[in-house]
Amino acid sequence: MKAIAIFAVGLMGVASGLASAPAKAEDASWGCQILLCAASHNPSWHGVPYCVPPLTRLIAAMSKPGFSWPICHEASAGRPGQEIYEDCPGGTTIGYSSQSDRGSRGEPDQCIKTVNVCQSSGQRDGDARLAGLTINRRYGREGESCIQEIATPRPRRTDPWYFDISNDEGVKERFWFNLNH
Template structure:
């Protein structure tokens, strides 16, 4: 099982002896279950209780993420959105006071609509897009910035877990019941 692999990854670990997942600390149980990929933790009966306990604990005041010190993984990271496509940049749908911009929830594509095969722009290509800005004082310039909603990750949390060579591998997971 993955327990022996994760626990063996610690720098000063004694020779690896088989370990049972049930013997692991809560932090290691969470880490092992979050790292389960096929199936995800939802499909591993052993993983449902520690992950359900985690989800319940997260809603309580003073929550502190359980850590598996033996694995040198720390707390998980979180990235809500997927990367934008290569021909776009990250943008924001709202801007508040004092420069606060909200979440980076848009992908922005700069388009020269005068050179587009469709002279009216790229409406047929990006049906869910909205024109964000028009360059030029009269609004008749050919350059437009098109905003596309940025896709949300199905599995927004991740652990970076060092393998037996010390190279970190990323494991994505979600906390949906």
């Protein structure tokens, strides 16, 4: 919260220019209001009464044709990024559960682990399948192999949107947020 408070004070100072009266958050452009509110944590923007109207307006605007994300030029933050999925756990790789008719991959919505089910602590083939979905088995000259690729659903982020905002030392900090009502 300290970083956002410093950012807000700096942003309001930039927004006010050389004016003698201090700037208020309400005077910020819509893009800057969104940036300030999106970066709010503990509470999130949902718990800050000032933030509900600009973010509700944003959510409604996003569904309209020709939507363009409002930018806070004073903060040089640009549009937010979005990462729907969490990273896969160590020892796994990203996989895809579907493929389009044109051969392109679907969403990276799986975590894939290659396991040797014959050596995995006495587990039998049926037990290994319970941990996820067997998507690939390797076959050799003597039939089925012990090496299998087990897919599990990749966890989704609670806060899939983010802004990278420079702090007072010029180091970018990532602020995650969601656009759920």
